Amino acid sequence: MDKGLARYLINEINLMATEEIKIMEVCGTHTQMISKLGLRSLLAPKIKLLSGPGCPVCVTDERYIDRAIEMIKKYDVTIATFGDMIRVGGMEGSLLEAKGKGRDVRIIYSPLDLIKMAEENRDRNIVFLGIGFETTAPVIALTIKTAAERGIENLFCLTAIKLMPPILDYILKQPSHNVGGLICPGHVATIKGSDYFRFIGVDYCIPAAVCGFEASDILIGIHYLVKQIRQNKKAAFKNLYRRYVRSQGNPIANQLIEDVFKVSCGVWRGIGRVENSTLDLNEKYARFDAKQVFAVEEKSIKSTSCECKDILLGNRTPKECKLFAQLCNPVKPYGPCMISSEGACAIAYRYREEI
Amino acid sequence: MEQIVNLRHGDGGKYTNLLIREIFYKHFDNKLLVNSQDASVFEVKQGKLAFTTDSFVVKPLIFPGGDIGKLAVCGTINDLATAGAKPLYLSCGVIIEEGFELSLLEKIAESMGETCRKTGVSIITGDTKVVEKGSIDGLYINTSGIGVVQGEYCPKPVCEGDRIIITGGIAEHGTAIASERYQIEVQGDLQSDCMSLNKLVERIEKYMDRIKLMKDPTRGGLATALNEIAELSRLGIHLLEECIPIKKEVESVNQLLGLEPIYLACEGRMILVVDEECETILEEIRQCDGCEDAAIIGSFVNNGIRPMVFMETYIGGRRIIGSLEGEMLPRIC
Incomplete structure (x- = not known):
C-alpha cells in the first residue's frame, strides 16, 4: 500500500477519535493483519480494536477433540485434520499427543486431498475433522459429494462448521456488549454475499462494513466505520471488498452447502450452545457422518480459569487475561485462543505491539 | 550392484x-x-x-x-x-x-x-x-x-547505530521445503537458497576489522537469529520491513500456508553486523554470486528497556519480533 495513503487514512481516523470507539473484527485473518501491520501503534488510543470469535479452531468445543480421540481409541480410525487443530487440547489431551503415541493422525491442506488418501488407503477408515466457517463449508461439501460420486466408503466427516450470523446475534444481544462498529469477514462474505451481514445495521443499529485483508482494505474499513459512528449513522452498511464480494455471494458454493448440509444447533468453546449456528451433514449424506458411524460416549466439560470466552465475545482483550503471556503462551497454551495461529491471544503474543 | x-x-x-x-x-x-x-x-x-x-x-x-x-x-x-x-x-x-x-x-x-x-x-x-x-x-x-x-575476524562488541546486513532474500529454503511438503505448485522462481558462503567470506575478508558479527539465519529464521544477537549485544534492533529482501513467490506461498517468512530458515544467507559506514561492504557483498539482493535491513538502538527486536512495518506501525516459539515446520534441515 502507498505509505502516503496509509498516513492520510490513519491521520483522518485519529482526528475523528474524540471519544472511545470500539470496533470488532470477526475473522482470524483480519486479527492477524491488524497486528502484523502494527495498526494499534498507529491509531489513537481511543480507537479500540477487538477480536471476536473468528478463529474456527478457537471456537471448537473441547468435546469435539475428545470425540475424535475416542474414535481413534475405540475404532482405530485415521484422523485427517487441518494443521492448527492438532495441538488443541480437549479434556483427554490433544491429537498431537495421540500421534506421539503412534495413533494415525494426518495433517492435510485441502479437503480434496482426502479423496486421494481414502482411495490409497482402502483398508483404513478415515475421519476428517471438518471445521471452519461458511468459507470452508463449500470445499468440504464438494469433497463429500465427490466421495459419494466415486463410491468411496472409507471416508467420514466429523463436522463442526460454524455460522457467523448466529454468533454475531449472540454477541450483539448481550446488553453489555462493547461493539461500536463491525468489520465483517471478507472471506465469509465472498461465499455468502455482502447482504448476509446487512442485519447488523438493521437489527442492532451498529455500522458494519465488509472488508478485505490488505492494509488499505482494513484502514478504509476502519475509516468508514469511525466516520459513520461519529456522524451517528448507526444503520450504515457498506461492502468495501467489491473486488471479490457480490451482494448475493457465490451461487455455486452456496448450492454445494445447501446440497450437503443442514443447519443445526452448535456448541462454541467457552460460550456454549447457540441455536442454528452450525452445519451438519443432511440426511442424503448421513452415511458420511462420523458422529453416527463411530458412536462414542460424550464427556462433560471441566472448567478452566482461562478467559477465552470473554476474549471471543470482545468483552476483554488478550492482555487483560491474567494468564496471557505468563502461564499461557504458544508453547504451553491454556486456552484455545493461544493455540491456533489465528487465535486472538496467539496473534497478540506473536505480534506484541507495545515497545 | x-x-x-x-x-x-x-x-x-x-x-x-x-x-x-x-x-x-x-x-x-x-x-x-x-x-x-x-x-x-x-x-x-x-x-x-x-x-x-x-x-x-x-x-x-x-x-x-x-x-x-x-x-x-x-x-x-x-x-x-x-x-x-x-x-x-x-x-x-x-x-x-x-x-x-x-x-x-x-x-x-x-x-x-x-x-x-x-x-x-x-x-x-x-x-x-x-x-x-x-x-x-x-x-x-x-x-x-x-x-x-582467516584474517582479522573475531566477534566484536556491537554499538548503538551499527547496521545489519542480510546477504539475500529471506525464507527461501523454508518456503521451498514447505511448498514441496504441502505440494503447492508455484509458478515462478521458488528454490531453496542452499549455497555455501565461504566464497562470500573470502570476498569480504579485507573488511573483517569492521565486521562485528556474522551469523547464518537457519532454523528459526531471521527473527530468531536477530533475537539471539540482540540478547548477546544487550541492545535493541530496529528493523525496517520494507528493506527486508523477500521474493514475491516466497511471500505468496507463505501467505497461502499461513507461515511467517521471518521465522523460516535460510540455508545460504548471512547476517552481518557492521559499523555505520557499511555501504562499501554492502556493494562488495552484492558482487558475490547469489548475494545480488543483499540489503541493510536495520540498526541497533539503545531503547533503554530489555534487548528486543522490533519492526517498523511498511505503513509505519511497530511490532515486536520475538524468537520462534513452537514448531512451525519440522525437519527443515
Whole structure:
C-alpha cells in the first residue's frame, strides 16, 4: 500500500477519535493483519480494536477433540485434520499427543486431498475433522459429494462448521456488549454475499462494513466505520471488498452447502450452545457422518480459569487475561485462543505491539 | 550392484566396502579419503582452527534448489564461514534405512561431491550405517567440518547505530521445503537458497576489522537469529520491513500456508553486523554470486528497556519480533 495513503487514512481516523470507539473484527485473518501491520501503534488510543470469535479452531468445543480421540481409541480410525487443530487440547489431551503415541493422525491442506488418501488407503477408515466457517463449508461439501460420486466408503466427516450470523446475534444481544462498529469477514462474505451481514445495521443499529485483508482494505474499513459512528449513522452498511464480494455471494458454493448440509444447533468453546449456528451433514449424506458411524460416549466439560470466552465475545482483550503471556503462551497454551495461529491471544503474543 | 540398500551393506564387510567404494569414494574422490584407514591424517598451518558439526534430517530429501547432500555440505561449511574460517575438510556420517534406493543414494552422494568441488572442500573421512526398515525415515547425514580462521575476524562488541546486513532474500529454503511438503505448485522462481558462503567470506575478508558479527539465519529464521544477537549485544534492533529482501513467490506461498517468512530458515544467507559506514561492504557483498539482493535491513538502538527486536512495518506501525516459539515446520534441515 502507498505509505502516503496509509498516513492520510490513519491521520483522518485519529482526528475523528474524540471519544472511545470500539470496533470488532470477526475473522482470524483480519486479527492477524491488524497486528502484523502494527495498526494499534498507529491509531489513537481511543480507537479500540477487538477480536471476536473468528478463529474456527478457537471456537471448537473441547468435546469435539475428545470425540475424535475416542474414535481413534475405540475404532482405530485415521484422523485427517487441518494443521492448527492438532495441538488443541480437549479434556483427554490433544491429537498431537495421540500421534506421539503412534495413533494415525494426518495433517492435510485441502479437503480434496482426502479423496486421494481414502482411495490409497482402502483398508483404513478415515475421519476428517471438518471445521471452519461458511468459507470452508463449500470445499468440504464438494469433497463429500465427490466421495459419494466415486463410491468411496472409507471416508467420514466429523463436522463442526460454524455460522457467523448466529454468533454475531449472540454477541450483539448481550446488553453489555462493547461493539461500536463491525468489520465483517471478507472471506465469509465472498461465499455468502455482502447482504448476509446487512442485519447488523438493521437489527442492532451498529455500522458494519465488509472488508478485505490488505492494509488499505482494513484502514478504509476502519475509516468508514469511525466516520459513520461519529456522524451517528448507526444503520450504515457498506461492502468495501467489491473486488471479490457480490451482494448475493457465490451461487455455486452456496448450492454445494445447501446440497450437503443442514443447519443445526452448535456448541462454541467457552460460550456454549447457540441455536442454528452450525452445519451438519443432511440426511442424503448421513452415511458420511462420523458422529453416527463411530458412536462414542460424550464427556462433560471441566472448567478452566482461562478467559477465552470473554476474549471471543470482545468483552476483554488478550492482555487483560491474567494468564496471557505468563502461564499461557504458544508453547504451553491454556486456552484455545493461544493455540491456533489465528487465535486472538496467539496473534497478540506473536505480534506484541507495545515497545 | 543391487537396486536397494540392505542390512548387509552396513555389516562392515564386503558389501559395506562395495557401497563405500562404488558410491562414496566415487563421488567424494580425493586421496586423503581413499588412502585413509580408520582416521585421516593431514597437516595444518599454524593458527586458529574452527571445528563444527551438524546433522541433517530434512524431509523431503530432494527439494527445489537442493537436496540433503548439498545441504549437509553447505550447512557445515557455512557454520565454519560464520566463524571467519576457511573450510578445509569435512567428515560425512550417513545412516540409511534398509530398502533405500541405491540410485537415490548415489544422486545424493554425487551432489555432495559436486558441492565440495565447487567450494574447494574435501570429505576425508566417513561412516556408513544401515538400520532396519521403519527405524528411521530414509536417510540422515551428519557432517563435521574443520577450517582455518582467516584474517582479522573475531566477534566484536556491537554499538548503538551499527547496521545489519542480510546477504539475500529471506525464507527461501523454508518456503521451498514447505511448498514441496504441502505440494503447492508455484509458478515462478521458488528454490531453496542452499549455497555455501565461504566464497562470500573470502570476498569480504579485507573488511573483517569492521565486521562485528556474522551469523547464518537457519532454523528459526531471521527473527530468531536477530533475537539471539540482540540478547548477546544487550541492545535493541530496529528493523525496517520494507528493506527486508523477500521474493514475491516466497511471500505468496507463505501467505497461502499461513507461515511467517521471518521465522523460516535460510540455508545460504548471512547476517552481518557492521559499523555505520557499511555501504562499501554492502556493494562488495552484492558482487558475490547469489548475494545480488543483499540489503541493510536495520540498526541497533539503545531503547533503554530489555534487548528486543522490533519492526517498523511498511505503513509505519511497530511490532515486536520475538524468537520462534513452537514448531512451525519440522525437519527443515
